[in-house]
Amino acid sequence: MDDAVEQAAQMIKNSRYAIAFTGAGLSRESGLPLFSEWPGFDFRMMDLEFFKTNTAAAWKFWRERFYDFYGAAVPNEGHKALARMEAQRFIRGVVTLNFDGLHQKAGSTRVFEICGTLHRLVCLQCGQKTTASAVDGQELPLRCPECGGLLKPDILFYGDLVPDPDYKLGLKEANRAKVLLVVGVSGMMMPAGVIPMLAKQRRRAKIIEINVQKSHYTDQITDIFIQQPASQALPALLQALEKDGAEKA
Secondary structure, X not given: OHHHHHHHHHHHHHOOOEEEEEOHHHHHHHOOOOHHHOOOOOHHHHEHHHHHHOHHHHHHHHHHHHHHHHHXXXXXXXXXXXXXXXXXXXXOOEEEOOOOOHHHHHOOOOEEEOOEEEEEEEEOOOOOEEEHHHOOOOOOOOEOOOOXXXXXXXXXXXXXXXXXXXXXXXXXXXXXXXXXXXXXOOOOOOOHHHHHHHHHHHHOOEEEEEOOOOOOOOOOOOOEEEOOOHHXXXXXXXXXXXXXXXXXX
C-alpha cells in the first residue's frame, strides 16, 4: 500500500492539473452515513413531486436529518488533507457529489458542488436563491422572502433539473484534469458518476482511486487503487507529496 501511495504522489507531482472528485464515502468518516445505512430512510423525501405535495413532512425530515444532523458534522482528516493539497497546489480544487459543506469547513476554497448545497435554498415559484441562514427556519414549510413561494434545498432531487451552473462548472473542471483523485465515490450515482469516465475517455486522465472497497471504476478506468479509508490514505498521500517536494527543494 505504501508503494501505491508513493506512485500516486509521483503521478500528481508530474501532472499539470490534478483535481479531486469526492463522494459520500469521504463524509461517511465524519459520521454521515450513506443513505442506504440510515434506518427508515425515506427516499421519497428527495423526490421533487413528493416534496411539492407533502411539504410539511418533507421539510421536517430535511431539517432533522440534514440541517440539524449534517450541520453538526466536522471535517475529518481526509477533508483536511485535501484542503492542504489545494493550498500547496498539488491539486487545483475539489469537485464533489456531497452537499454537506465539509470541504469548505476544512479550508478548501475551490469547491464545485455539482449536486447542490444545503447552505442555499431555491424558490420553486420565482427561482430566487438565498442562503439558508438568511431564512427563519422555525415555521415549516419554508417560504420565499421575495414572493412567498415554497423553498426547497438547492440540491438535486429526483425529477429535478441538474443544478446549473454548478454541474457544468464541475464537469468543466474535471475535464481539465490530467489526474483525477477519486475519493469515496461508488460510481453508481448518475449522471455525476460518469465524470471520471469522461475524464479518462476525453482527456486520457490518470485515475487515482481511494476507496475501502472496489467501485464501479476500479476494474475499468482506475490506474492506482488505494484500498484504505480516506482519512488514512489522504494524509499519507499528502505526506508523500510534501516529502517529495522537500527533497527536490
